[in-house]
Amino acid sequence: MKRWTGIVVPLMIMAGWEVAAILISNPFILPRLGTIVEVLMRPADDLLGTGSLLYNAWRSVQRVGLGFLVAALIGIPCGIAMGRYRWLNQLMDTTLQALRPIPPLAWVPLALAWFRIGLTSIVFIIFIGAFFPILINTIDGVKSVKKTWMEVALTLGTSEFRLLTKVILPGAAPIVWTGLRLGFGIAWMTVVAAEMLPGTISGLGYLIMYAYNFGQVNVIIAGMVVIGLIGIAIDLIFKQGEKVWFGWRSLER
Amino acid sequence: MKLRITDLTKSFTLEDGNTIEALGPLNLEVSDGEFVCILGPSGCGKTTLLRIIGGLERPTSGTISLNSATIEGPNPSMAMIFQEYSLFPWRSVLDNVAFGLEVRGLPKEERHRIARKYIELVGLSGFEANKPYELSGGMRQRVAVARALAIEPKVLLMDEPFGAIDAQARNKMQRELLQIWEKTRKTVLFVTHSVDEAVYLADRIVILTRRPGRIKEIVPVPHHHPRERTEPSFVEIRRYVLRQITEESEIGTPH
Numbered sequence: 001m002k003r004w005t006g007i008v009v010p011l012m013i014m015a016g017w018e019v020a021a022i023l024i025s026n027p028f029i030l031p032r033l034g035t036i037v038e039v040l041m042r043p044a045d046d047l048l049g050t051g052s053l054l055y056n057a058w059r060s061v062q063r064v065g066l067g068f069l070v071a072a073l074i075g076i077p078c079g080i081a082m083g084r085y086r087w088l089n090q091l092m093d094t095t096l097q098a099l100r101p102i103p104p105l106a107w108v109p110l111a112l113a114w115f116r117i118g119l120t121s122i123v124f125i126i127f128i129g130a131f132f133p134i135l136i137n138t139i140d141g142v143k144s145v146k147k148t149w150m151e152v153a154l155t156l157g158t159s160e161f162r163l164l165t166k167v168i169l170p171g172a173a174p175i176v177w178t179g180l181r182l183g184f185g186i187a188w189m190t191v192v193a194a195e196m197l198p199g200t201i202s203g204l205g206y207l208i209m210y211a212y213n214f215g216q217v218n219v220i221i222a223g224m225v226v227i228g229l230i231g232i233a234i235d236l237i238f239k240q241g242e243k244v245w246f247g248w249r250s251l252e253r
Numbered sequence: 254m255k256l257r258i259t260d261l262t263k264s265f266t267l268e269d270g271n272t273i274e275a276l277g278p279l280n281l282e283v284s285d286g287e288f289v290c291i292l293g294p295s296g297c298g299k300t301t302l303l304r305i306i307g308g309l310e311r312p313t314s315g316t317i318s319l320n321s322a323t324i325e326g327p328n329p330s331m332a333m334i335f336q337e338y339s340l341f342p343w344r345s346v347l348d349n350v351a352f353g354l355e356v357r358g359l360p361k362e363e364r365h366r367i368a369r370k371y372i373e374l375v376g377l378s379g380f381e382a383n384k385p386y387e388l389s390g391g392m393r394q395r396v397a398v399a400r401a402l403a404i405e406p407k408v409l410l411m412d413e414p415f416g417a418i419d420a421q422a423r424n425k426m427q428r429e430l431l432q433i434w435e436k437t438r439k440t441v442l443f444v445t446h447s448v449d450e451a452v453y454l455a456d457r458i459v460i461l462t463r464r465p466g467r468i469k470e471i472v473p474v475p476h477h478h479p480r481e482r483t484e485p486s487f488v489e490i491r492r493y494v495l496r497q498i499t500e501e502s503e504i505g506t507p508h
Binding site for chain 1: 307308309327329331332333335338339341342343352353355356357384385386400401404410
């Protein structure tokens with residue numbers, strides 16, 4: 001029963017939409033649902049010469065994956081070091097707090113100046129979006145590792161390196177995972193925005209911006225739906241992983 | 254195998270620059286296979302003493318030696334058992350018990366074989382695959398005991414291991430610990446704030462003074478195991494020890 005309640009509001013919105021679309025009768029403002037569904041039903045067909053929905057979605061996913069990977073590869077080790085060594089955390093804290101509130105898109109002009117138009121710029125901007133949630137959650141995760149766990153490990157003869165791999169990493173993993181999930185969410189939002197910038201010629205952000213130039217509102221909305229669906233799907237994967245691997249965290253007494 | 258504590262002191266420096274004398278000077282010898290309880294008023298530094306012996310803290314002065322070899326830092330001949338929440342919640346019972354062997358690089362089969370032996374010793378056969386959160390407090394402490402025993406230490410350091418367990422389970426754990434001790438003949442240093450527990454378990458009870466903790470008295474308990482808590486001579490020792498502790502906690506309090 002509960003699973004069904006979530007679908008009520010979307011259905012009502014769609015019904016209201018359809019009614020409004022018929023009344024307004026202008027596809028440049030509010031296209032009929034049918035025309036949007038038509039686009040969604042043929043995801044492999046070329047749209048306005050920009051490639052298909054699937055192709056553009058795949059390009060966006062690739063870019064976000066790349067930027068996210070770089071953010072995780074840098075953010076997790078930095079987070080571990082900062083969570084482990086207080087002096088390092090104190091040294092870096094002010095800088096991080098100052099950089100963190102700057103939105104990823106504010107970095108666009110600099111990114112273009114440094115890396116020119118192209119993949120590197122986009123990946124850099126996604127990196128900025130994903131980096132801070134990953135870093136900050138990793139720091140928190142490492143700090144949350146119980147002192148007793150580490151002391152037990154030490155008295156059982158654990159070396160500094162094994163302490164890291166056998167206690168700190170698994171102990172911090174659930175919170176690091178949360179950081180990855182949040183980071184990916186922000187990265188996904190960022191990639192779409194970044195693809196609207198001049199110089200890009202593919203991706204979901206590019207597709208909906210390009211469709212705007214042609215007044216193809218149904219394509220814009222279809223693109224937005226795909227952006228939303230991919231976002232949900234990836235979030236679900238992260239949540240499932242949390243349940244499977246880190247169930248101990250919520251069950252621990 | 255003799256554990257020797259010589260002229261041990263510990264002081265802490267506070268943030269305002271003042272120094273607190275926490276412990277000692279303190280001298281103690283524990284012989285091989287002996288069960289010694291360390292008892293004292295709260296804040297007397299008994300846990301600190303155990304942590305220093307276990308190598309988790311450094312003494313301000315003095316030495317610890319095992320068979321006349323000085324001990325600094327965690328040592329493979331000692332294993333520590335903490336009050337609670339010391340199991341790794343992401344590991345199964347088997348992998349918790351095998352942890353100390355794993356970090357020493359024992360191959361999986363070998364360490365699991367040894368771990369199973371100790372899981373059986375603490376009476377948890379059949380729970381190898383369970384996660385710690387699926388076990389009761391008493392069972393979890395048995396896992397902790399098995400994990401400590403698995404590295405085959407000479408000395409077990411126990412820091413109020415049954416402090417967080419309810420009274421009934423606690424009595425049962427005490428009986429079982431004695432059985433395990435009789436089977437393995439480890440030297441045990443057991444910190445507790447319970448007079449009853451100390452008199453029930455120990456060969457000797459080391460009573461510490463209030464801070465800075467020094468040895469006030471060492472009370473031998475000549476009774477054989479298993480001990481009967483209602484037996485007059487047991488009650489007698491218990492009353493005596495309780496009086497020493499009460500005396501110690503009341504000195505200097507404004508009443």
